Amino acid sequence: MTKSLNNLTPEEQYVIQQKGTERPFLGEYTDCFDGGLYICKQCDTPLYRSEHKFPSHCGWPSFDDEIIGSVRRETDADGRRVEILCANCDGHLGHVFTGEGYTDKNIRHCVNSLSLIHISEPTRPLYI
Numbered sequence: 001m002t003k004s005l006n007n008l009t010p011e012e013q014y015v016i017q018q019k020g021t022e023r024p025f026l027g028e029y030t031d032c033f034d035g036g037l038y039i040c041k042q043c044d045t046p047l048y049r050s051e052h053k054f055p056s057h058c059g060w061p062s063f064d065d066e067i068i069g070s071v072r073r074e075t076d077a078d079g080r081r082v083e084i085l086c087a088n089c090d091g092h093l094g095h096v097f098t099g100e101g102y103t104d105k106n107i108r109h110c111v112n113s114l115s116l117i118h119i120s121e122p123t124r125p126l127y128i
Contacts (some may be wrong), residue, residue, distance in 0.1 A: 005042050015114045016042050016091040024059025027113025035121040043089035045070055056102050063109040084109055091115060
């Protein structure tokens with residue numbers, strides 16, 4: 001079942017709907033390592049957990065895993081790269097790369113910040 005779509009800015013539409021790429025090192029989540037969840041900006045589907053994120057220094061947020069069933073892969077039109085899309089709404093997220101050795105999982109989801117919303121983990125009360 002497809003969720004309703006959120007309103008997007010023209011820049012978000014360019015990246016998510018027209019398969020664009022935001023400029024490197026300028027995205028809101030490139031250097032964000034706060035705990036929480038990353039969801040699709042277009043449809044609010046949970047995509048990545050904060051523990052999947054790692055510093056790759058490539059200019060875009062990088063993740064070495066996804067929430068099962070949330071991300072779909074498709075070969076780019078040029079046949080050289082593998083595009084990653086939200087499995088719910090087909091929104092463009094970025095590209096996936098393997099064999100770079102950044103993490104033990106040896107995979108990097110290179111994601112546009114404009115394709116994501118970060119939701120912080122709720123503060124858990126301490127009980128005495």
